[in-house]
Amino acid sequence: MSRTHAEIEHQVAGLRRLLAGLDSATVQPEDVVELRRLLYGLYAVLRLHNAQEEEGAFSLVPYDVASS
Numbered sequence: 094m095s096r097t098h099a100e101i102e103h104q105v106a107g108l109r110r111l112l113a114g115l116d117s118a119t120v121q122p123e124d125v126v127e128l129r130r131l132l133y134g135l136y137a138v139l140r141l142h143n144a145q146e147e148e149g150a151f152s153l154v155p156y157d158v159a160s161s
Contacts, residue, residue, distance in 0.1 A: 097138060097141060097142040097145060100138045101135070101138055101139065101142065104131060104134050104135040104138055107131050108128075108131045108132070108135065111124070111127055111128060111131060112128075
């Protein structure tokens with residue numbers, strides 16, 4: 094899980110850098126492509142992380158309670 098936390102931080106830092114360097118008057122098509130790439134990457138890592146969190150949480154629920 095710590096690896097996904099690190100990847101989330103990495104993706105957010107890249108997004109922050111891109112947004113800080115953008116000026117609405119000079120946005121280029123490649124800036125939009127990079128923004129989409131970063132957002133899709135962040136979305137994928139967050140989905141993975143949430144699945145890992147749920148898996149860990151459900152492993153703590155006793156089987157007889159979960160099957161009711």
